[in-house]
Amino acid sequence: MIPKLPANIDQIKGFLADDEALALYRYALQASANGPVLEVGSYCGKSTIYLGLACREHNGTVYALDHHRGSEEHQAGEMFHDPDLFDSSLGLVDTLREFRNNIRAANLDDTVVPLVSSSAVVARQWCTPLAMVFIDGGHSLDAALCDYRCWSAHLMQGAILAVHDLFPDPHKGGQAPWAIYQMALQSGLFEELERVNTLGVLRRL
Structure with missing residues (x-):
């Protein structure tokens, strides 16, 4: 199932492969019939658009959580730093x-609710059950653990937990997303549905 995508989707900055993006759309389309979707780590909105297009089919909502200061690897001097996203007047990624x-160009302002903060702050008083959570935030172990612990508890029964950038081989990528994915499986609270490229998809039992 392929959604009608914005004409500029391939020009939007991001690190999501096409097969991963379509898998997100497919699972969000199912999940959003039951409740809202929350994304951790929106960056420039590429994954948010796929989630938003799915949720719009059910008049649903995507909570897009990101402090918009970039993850560790986006900072000046790091591998994935993009100077176009650096505010030199503040000395910060923005x-x-x-x-x-990008969200406005995709006509998703009525579907996507930006949450400009961190998981720890937003989750502190969060009460809304979630039908899907997509974790693609900071890739340090502390950041990934915080995202998982903050949001896994808010998943309703049958909800989807998707985690991006899974690399079982440490020579191919960072290990923090893989660590929380394994933690979820070992908790006994989730079952694995599938892996698509570096995207893992679990269901809350």
């Missing part, structure tokens, strides 16, 4: 403007 422009 992806919020690009994100909002």
Whole structure:
């Protein structure tokens, strides 16, 4: 199932492969019939658009959580730093403007609710059960553990937990997303549905 995508989707900055993006759309389309979707780590909005297009089919909502200051690997001097997203006047990465422009261009302002903060802050008083959570935030172990612990508890029964950038082989990528994915499986609270490229998909039992 392929959604009608914005004409500029391939030009939107991001690190999501096409097969991963379509899998996100497919699972969000199912999940959003039951409740809202929350994404951790929106960057410039590419994954958010796929989630948003799915949720719009059910008049649903995507909560797009990101502090928009970039993950560790996006900072100046790091491997994935993008100078176009660096605010030299502040000396900080700032992806919020690009994100909002992309969401507006995709006509998803009524579907996507930006949450400009961290998991720890937003989850502190969060009460809404979630039908799907997509974790693609900071890739340090502390950041990934925080995202998992903050949001896995808010998944309703049967909800989807998707985690991006899974690399079982440490020579191919960072291990923090893989660690929380394994933690979820070992908890006995989740079953694995499938792996698509570096995207893992679990269901809350």
